[in-house]
Amino acid sequence: MSETPQAATSTPESQAQTRIGRRFAELRRAGELGLVAYITAGDPSLAATREIVLAAADAGADVIELGVPFSDPVADGPVIQRASERALRAGTTLAAVIDLVADLRRSTEVPLVLFSYFYPILQIGLGDFALRTAQVGADGVLATDLTPEEATEYRQVLRAAGLDTIFLAAPTTPDERLARIAAVSSGFLYLISRTGVTGQRDQLPEDLTALVSRVRRSTALPLAVGFGLSQPEHLRALVGKVEAAVVGSALVSEIERAESGAAAAQAVAARIRSLKSGSHGR
Amino acid sequence: MSAAAKNLPDERGRFGPYGGRYVPETLMAPLEELERGYAAARIDAAFAQRLDDLLHNFAGRPTPLQFAERLTAHLGGPRIYLKREDLLHTGAHKINNCLGQGLLAERMGKRRIIAETGAGQHGVATATVAARLGLECVVYMGTEDMERQRLNVFRMRLLGAEVVGVDAGSRTLKDAISEAMRDWVTNVRSTHYLLGSVLGPHPYPAMVRDFHKVIGIEAREQILRAEGRLPDLLVACVGGGSNAIGLFHAFIGDESVRMLGVEAGGRGHGLGEHAARLAAAAGYAGARPGVLHGTYTYILQTPEGQIATTHSVSAGLDYAAVGPEHAWLAKERRAEYTAVDDDAAVDAARTLARIEGIIPALESAHSLAELIRRAPQMSLDQVVIANVSGRGDKDMDILARYL
Numbered sequence: 001m002s003e004t005p006q007a008a009t010s011t012p013e014s015q016a017q018t019r020i021g022r023r024f025a026e027l028r029r030a031g032e033l034g035l036v037a038y039i040t041a042g043d044p045s046l047a048a049t050r051e052i053v054l055a056a057a058d059a060g061a062d063v064i065e066l067g068v069p070f071s072d073p074v075a076d077g078p079v080i081q082r083a084s085e086r087a088l089r090a091g092t093t094l095a096a097v098i099d100l101v102a103d104l105r106r107s108t109e110v111p112l113v114l115f116s117y118f119y120p121i122l123q124i125g126l127g128d129f130a131l132r133t134a135q136v137g138a139d140g141v142l143a144t145d146l147t148p149e150e151a152t153e154y155r156q157v158l159r160a161a162g163l164d165t166i167f168l169a170a171p172t173t174p175d176e177r178l179a180r181i182a183a184v185s186s187g188f189l190y191l192i193s194r195t196g197v198t199g200q201r202d203q204l205p206e207d208l209t210a211l212v213s214r215v216r217r218s219t220a221l222p223l224a225v226g227f228g229l230s231q232p233e234h235l236r237a238l239v240g241k242v243e244a245a246v247v248g249s250a251l252v253s254e255i256e257r258a259e260s261g262a263a264a265a266q267a268v269a270a271r272i273r274s275l276k277s278g279s280h281g282r
Numbered sequence: 283m284s285a286a287a288k289n290l291p292d293e294r295g296r297f298g299p300y301g302g303r304y305v306p307e308t309l310m311a312p313l314e315e316l317e318r319g320y321a322a323a324r325i326d327a328a329f330a331q332r333l334d335d336l337l338h339n340f341a342g343r344p345t346p347l348q349f350a351e352r353l354t355a356h357l358g359g360p361r362i363y364l365k366r367e368d369l370l371h372t373g374a375h376k377i378n379n380c381l382g383q384g385l386l387a388e389r390m391g392k393r394r395i396i397a398e399t400g401a402g403q404h405g406v407a408t409a410t411v412a413a414r415l416g417l418e419c420v421v422y423m424g425t426e427d428m429e430r431q432r433l434n435v436f437r438m439r440l441l442g443a444e445v446v447g448v449d450a451g452s453r454t455l456k457d458a459i460s461e462a463m464r465d466w467v468t469n470v471r472s473t474h475y476l477l478g479s480v481l482g483p484h485p486y487p488a489m490v491r492d493f494h495k496v497i498g499i500e501a502r503e504q505i506l507r508a509e510g511r512l513p514d515l516l517v518a519c520v521g522g523g524s525n526a527i528g529l530f531h532a533f534i535g536d537e538s539v540r541m542l543g544v545e546a547g548g549r550g551h552g553l554g555e556h557a558a559r560l561a562a563a564a565g566y567a568g569a570r571p572g573v574l575h576g577t578y579t580y581i582l583q584t585p586e587g588q589i590a591t592t593h594s595v596s597a598g599l600d601y602a603a604v605g606p607e608h609a610w611l612a613k614e615r616r617a618e619y620t621a622v623d624d625d626a627a628v629d630a631a632r633t634l635a636r637i638e639g640i641i642p643a644l645e646s647a648h649s650l651a652e653l654i655r656r657a658p659q660m661s662l663d664q665v666v667i668a669n670v671s672g673r674g675d676k677d678m679d680i681l682a683r684y685l
Contacts (some may be wrong), residue, residue, distance in 0.1 A: 072460050075467065085450075118304055120588075123586065172307075172308050185474075195308050197467060
């Protein structure tokens with residue numbers, strides 16, 4: 001990749017410019033914890049994903065992460081692994097997920113983040129990927145296995161296209177790396193709550209508060225905490241501490257259990273309403 | 283190839299464009315810790331002494347460089363020498379790396395070791411070293427491979443390791459690596475991931491190579507002693523590519539020495555039929571650069587960028603990606619890569635058994651098959667070293683079908 005697309009009309013450093021930044025500003029004014037909903041795109045079909053995303057947005061999801069299925073998802077637990085396999089069996093590709101975003105944008109203004117392993121992005125090519133993703137109205141991208149060290153060009157190209165680049169921070173991340181991660185992130189910073197893969201847990205980790213305050217010292221970006229969150233009380237415990245909670249496997253499990261795409265959309269919406277009941281802290 | 287080439291990878295773990303470190307953030311700190319721990323061990327004389335002692339007295343180094351007198355006469359070509367890594371404890375070169383990383387884990391205070399295994403050779407070597415050093419050991423293995431290599435499952439359990447079946451994806455090596463990475467991401471603070479080939483995120487490709495360099499260092503001294511000159515050609519099989527890098531590395535600066543890596547041609551040239559990532563010139567489809575298990579290298583993949591399924595009669599070569607240093611040696615044309623099919627590998631195993639009294643692993647038989655094919659076109663005064671990376675006991679079920 002030698003040239004950088006000149007599509008930037010926004011000033012990428014100012015987070016209020018994207019739908020993600022605007023939504024976090026609204027949440028801050030309302031004193032509300034945001035809910036970031038992860039859904040594997042194409043599970044069980046892209047048509048079903050469309051209905052599920054619209055229902056989730058309607059039920060109050062503040063940001064939706066569309067997971068791009070990958071054959072070897074090393075960061076994911078069994079629930080999202082199975083969802084990826086179902087989506088791949090249905091023939092889901094990254095190109096088709098980008099088309100789905102275009103379709104969704106005709107019906108909703110909910111902030112949309114593509115959540116992918118780096119490999120499929122690389123296959124499309126960074127420049128083409130960034131242009132198409134921005135053109136169809138996605139707001140940000142998170143590449144699970146891409147850290148700041150390997151992301152110099154990725155970040156330049158995506159930011160020039162007006163996309164937020166969301167990076168992960170983990171409990172194992174030392175302070176000097178936290179600063180480096182914060183410096184390349186925009187939109188929000190995704191804080192992994194515990195060492196391990198994605199999947200539901202009964203309780204929040206005990207050291208989460210200390211981790212959050214450590215990350216706070218490195219960044220003014222909104223923090224979204226994920227991995228293991230599934231219950232309204234998990235969200236309630238985060239109100240006033242971070243800006244958002246990410247829920248993934250709990251929603252994907254609802255989709256796995258549902259007997260049809262319509263039933264999945266209903267179940268996800270109900271789960272989101274229940275989770276959101278915890279987001280005001282009362 | 284410049285002299286600087288021998289000092290790769292660079293500080294970012296790159297061999298030219300290949301290599302690097304593509305992992306979830308949770309693994310970055312442990313990889314940096316491993317890099318620091320390895321750098322400290324490399325300059326620690328006590329570490330080197332302990333490793334040398336175990337390689338010598340436990341594993342059985344140095345291994346012979348045997349003149350294959352009858353095979354040489356049979357083929358009527360170059361003088362053929364066999365580097366007998368099959369004679370090492372546990373039956374393959376894998377123990378070199380396992381001893382190195384096992385000692386490193388111990389030095390870094392990690393009392394729990396995890397590993398992936400395909401054919402089971404790396405799993406057995408890891409379980410062996412864990413037992414020797416008194417470390418807890420968990421080995422991930424695809425359920426398909428557990429079925430194919432049952433004997434090695436029993437060996438690992440006898441050695442005190444826990445063998446965990448992986449029932450995801452293709453249920454082979456690729457899925458075992460993914461599951462081992464998931465374990466590591468969960469237990470990073472207590473656990474060392476003892477990766478078994480020159481694959482994965484930096485520093486693994488360089489570190490695993492370093493622990494296997496002893497193969498080429500010995501072979502270079504041995505051939506100079508036996509022939510008074512360097513060989514014309516080195517031949518080794520390439521799955522991830524650890525035995526090949528181990529043999530090649532001491533010769534990289536010797537421009538007169540040609541190096542040949544032999545991949546698995548499986549049962550055909552189409553995607554899904556083989557595991558040839560660098561042998562595109564030989565007509566094998568589907569390999570392009572991409573990222574798998576933490577490294578940027580040549581990978582067999584679908585047009586959409588999903589990892590393709592692979593096939594080989596030899597489980598140890600049955601993997602979609604190749605070590606990044608091999609990708610770079612191919613790009614620089616310092617080494618040549620080709621592939622031979624299942625049947626040719628089995629034939630070569632039979633030939634070596636009958637003519638030299640050595641039953642090679644089916645992995646190693648791939649390199650011998652290519653040597654058998656080429657030898658008649660080489661001249662009588664040329665010298666070749668072939669790496670017999672492992673012994674074939676584990677493959678008896680498969681070989682028996684061809685008797």
